Amino acid sequence: MARIQEQERPADPQDDRARFEALVERYGRRVYAMAYRMAGSEADAKDLAQEAFIRVWRSLSRLRPDVPLEGWLYRTVTNLFIDLLRRRRGPRIQSLxxxxxxxxxxxxxxxxxxxxxxxxxxxxxxxxxxxxxxxxxxxxxxxxxxxxxxxxxxxxxxxxxxxxxxxxxxxxxxxxxxxxxxxxxxxxxxxxxxx
Amino acid sequence: MNHHRAVRLLSAYLDAELASEEMAEAQRHLADCPECRAELEGLRATRRLLGSLEAPDLPQGFAADLWSRLGRPAPGPWAWWPFWMPRPATAFAVLALDLVLVAVPAIRGHQYRLRAAEVGPDLFLRRAAQAQARDPLMDRAFVGLVFTDANLRLIGEDPRGPVR
Incomplete structure (x- = not known):
């Protein structure tokens, strides 16, 4: 899991954009694939994967570039999927x-x-x-x-x-x-x- | 290890996720139990099938849609700041506005006093009345309250108030 960086990174929007695009390029397909296997529909998978990357974007300044994001992303998709199920089916997911x-x-x-x-x-x-x-x-x-x-x-x-x-x-x-x-x-x- | 327990542990055995003692027990049971061996092979093949699945390609326009959902090109420097807490920049702006609101009347009042001392109170008031009379937004009642009858007549106001 990516750890949170302590010191503030100098903000450079161009840099951020390039870094984010590289992350989407690197992890996008696998994150989407996992979301698809879990959710079973392309639309839901796309939604889950994009939502996960939106969270990456929001925390970009605190993510260390050298730490693999995979675990963090998968955890996020898993949680988003649980949220999705809760929204759609009410408390059913609780009866595990x-x-x-x-x-x-x-x-x-x-x-x-x-x-x-x-x-x-x-x-x-x-x-x-x-x-x-x-x-x-x-x-x-x-x-x-x-x-x-x-x-x-x-x-x-x-x-x-x-x-x-x-x-x-x-x-x-x-x-x-x-x-x-x-x-x-x-x-x-x-x-x-x-x- | 009895058969029933061994069956329940087969998946974990397959993944080598059992404690070493349990692994050894399961192994001993498997050596003697063809049923469990067949079950294990079935689970192994299922695992292999799942592991062989290809990751589907990203849908067309995934990145473009993502950017449009983000709606902005870059996170602001205050993205991490809780929205309900005043940010230093906002706090500074509010302070500056307060300062302006206090300083402007204070400085203008001081200037008026200097000018009144320079030209004398009568002339100053007359000029002030004339200036106020030109201001379309000036409250006439306030003008009537502040200025003397002579100055009101000067600017065309009736000191006795509006004619009924």
Missing amino acids: DEPLATTSGELARERPDASADVERTVLGAIVDRRVQQALMSLLPDVRMVVVLADVEGYAYEEIASMMGIPVGTVKSRLHRARLALRGRLAPFRDGLEGS
Whole structure:
């Protein structure tokens, strides 16, 4: 996480702009990708990612250029996503450990077409879409954990600190998420193994 | 380690996020349990599939939209200052205004006294009355209160007040 710089930086608007643009260039795609995996819609992902960068802009003078911003940005996106869920669904997000409900019956019924050549499309758009659909069938708090762990590759401790939850909760949510995804993604998963 | 517990720990085992003792126990259980080995492979493949996802490209115009949302080219030097607290620049401006509001009447009053001493009070008042009479915004009642009858007549006012 980027630490806050103690002394004031000499203010140069041109400098700030260039530095900010470099940050957007460097982290934009990954931040957007993570927001997309969590939110599941391009519009929400764009909104979340931009909001995160707006916060970067506001704190630009206090961010040390030499410290990677990644953790800070991911934490911000995570918090923004939690806010978004709260705004949209009221207190539902609070019940973190309710059992994995079938949020989408459609997904449970979905069966990959047996005639489709799965191997050929494993890394393609179809798999991506199916994986995203499977992710969206998870409860948001479970989804956040699996996105941070398996898509972004963060350790349990880091995820716990980003989301403000105990490591044990990270562990149980991640296991639940993988079990649910394993069932839904079996055909693509096997295809990947074969490739 | 019993089977049920081992199953619950498989994900953490896969990520090497168990304590070394638990890791060893899980390993021993896996060696004897084909069911758990199959489960572990399923989880491993799921993790690999998720890790293989490509990051989607940024939408077109992401940066341009971001700038328009920011709405300004650069953060002001006081961006960090809480908006409800007076800033030094604002405080200085308010003080300066206070000083002007006090100093202007004080200096003008002093100038008037000097001029009155120079030309004598009668002439000074007559001139003042004439100056006031030219001011369209001057309150006539105030003029009537301040100036003598002679000076009011001089500027065309009736000392007895408006004719009813």
